Amino acid sequence: MDGILPEMIKHGSPEVHASICKVFNLVLSVGFYPQVWNQGLITPIHKSGDQYDPANYRGICVSSTLGKLFNSIQNKRILSFLTQHNVLNRSQAGFMPNHRTTDHIYTLHSLIKDHVHNTKHGKIFACFVDFKKAFDSVWHPGLFLKLLESGIGGKTYDVIKSSYNENFCSIKVNGKRTEYFRQARGVRQGCSLSPTLFNIYINGLAEALESSSTPGLTLHDTEEKFLLYADDLLLLSPTERGLQDSLEVLEKYSAAWALPINQKKTKVMVFQRKNAKTKSSSFTL
Numbered sequence: 145m146d147g148i149l150p151e152m153i154k155h156g157s158p159e160v161h162a163s164i165c166k167v168f169n170l171v172l173s174v175g176f177y178p179q180v181w182n183q184g185l186i187t188p189i190h191k192s193g194d195q196y197d198p199a200n201y202r203g204i205c206v207s208s209t210l211g212k213l214f215n216s217i218q219n220k221r222i223l224s225f226l227t228q229h230n231v232l233n234r235s236q237a238g239f240m241p242n243h244r245t246t247d248h249i250y251t252l253h254s255l256i257k258d259h260v261h262n263t264k265h266g267k268i269f270a271c272f273v274d275f276k277k278a279f280d281s282v283w284h285p286g287l288f289l290k291l292l293e294s295g296i297g298g299k300t301y302d303v304i305k306s307s308y309n310e311n312f313c314s315i316k317v318n319g320k321r322t323e324y325f326r327q328a329r330g331v332r333q334g335c336s337l338s339p340t341l342f343n344i345y346i347n348g349l350a351e352a353l354e355s356s357s358t359p360g361l362t363l364h365d366t367e368e369k370f371l372l373y374a375d376d377l378l379l380l381s382p383t384e385r386g387l388q389d390s391l392e393v394l395e396k397y398s399a400a401w402a403l404p405i406n407q408k409k410t411k412v413m414v415f416q417r418k419n420a421k422t423k424s425s426s427f428t429l
Contacts, residue, residue: 146208150319153213168214172352175302177310181211183324184313193369205313205333215337218303222296222340231294232343233350238374239339248371252378254366255361259382260415267416268361269387271379271427273394274409278375279338280330283344283402284308287331290344296420304341329402344374349397353379358389384425387412405429 153164171178174198188201226232227241259266275281280343288305291297296304311332312324331338353370360367361380369390370377370394381387398405 146210148209149206150209153294164213165212167210168217171214171303172299172351175299175306177213177303179310181208181214182307182310183207184311184327185321185334186313186315188317190235193206197288202216203315203333203348207334209333212335216330218300219337222300222337225296225341225395226294229250232347233354233366233372235350235354235370235372237372238343238349238376240343245373247381248373250376251363251368253369255363255380256362256415259361260417263419267382267414267420269384269414269425271380271387271391271412272344272410273377274406275377275398276404276406277330279333279342280344281403282329282331282342287345290348291341294347296344304337311349312407322335332371345401346372347374347399347401349377349403350393352397353390356389356393358386358393359383364411375420384427388427391427396428
């Protein structure tokens with residue numbers, strides 16, 4: 145978008161790198177995100193289903209190379225701050241340092257082993273929650289508030305706010321481009337800072353679930369009420385009533401912070417022994 149290729153930066157001279165460093169420091173000193181970095185070109189990619197339904201497309205956004213590099217540096221600094229000060233809930237594992245996608249799989253496997261296989265009548269009531277276009281639904285004023293609550297202020301906050309207040313995109317379809325329009329919701333597709341911003345945005349839900357009075361499942365002297373990896377949420381409870389209480393916490397938070405839930409893809413599963421007696425359970429969301 146800015147005419148600068150990644151190869152120009154990678155293979156540039158020390159003078160080029162020094163100039164880029166000066167630009168980045170200037171952006172931070174004034175707290176304003178350059179307008180040319182704020183322009184993106186979206187190409188819709190069909191996922192599945194009806195090709196005439198816009199909901200069945202995922203947008204791939206091409207934006208400024210310098211802007212992406214700047215946001216990558218910002219992301220490392222913000223992640224370092226969040227980690228050092230234990231800002232994010234311990235159950236958040238998505239895109240976090242020293243965490244992997246298999247961490248929560250191991251935790252769930254261990255919980256099933258301890259609370260189902262090693263007990264006579266143990267059960268685990270679990271709900272796999274699917275948020276509807278979670279990254280695209282982030283409410284910008286809410287995100288700005290969450291940044292401040294997380295201790296991210298000053299010029300860093302100003303730059304992020306500036307980048308989203310003046311974020312414009314164009315859509316490319318059949319070789320033609322639309323006029324630019326302001327992106328009023330969501331975090332940027334393909335930006336390394338976006339997953340961290342989403343983690344900050346959804347952290348309030350993690351804290352609400354953690355502080356609720358609903359019972360959890362004990363593993364190594366730690367109570368687990370949910371597992372969270374970016375927008376993938378698993379609610380856990382040893383009782384049917386406990387899971388319903390967690391669903392009510394989820395419903396309240398999602399309504400307050402504009403995180404719509406895909407009820408068709410949100411499913412409940414009961415983990416129990418193979419020959420255990422079963423009864424139908426009913427949950428509302």
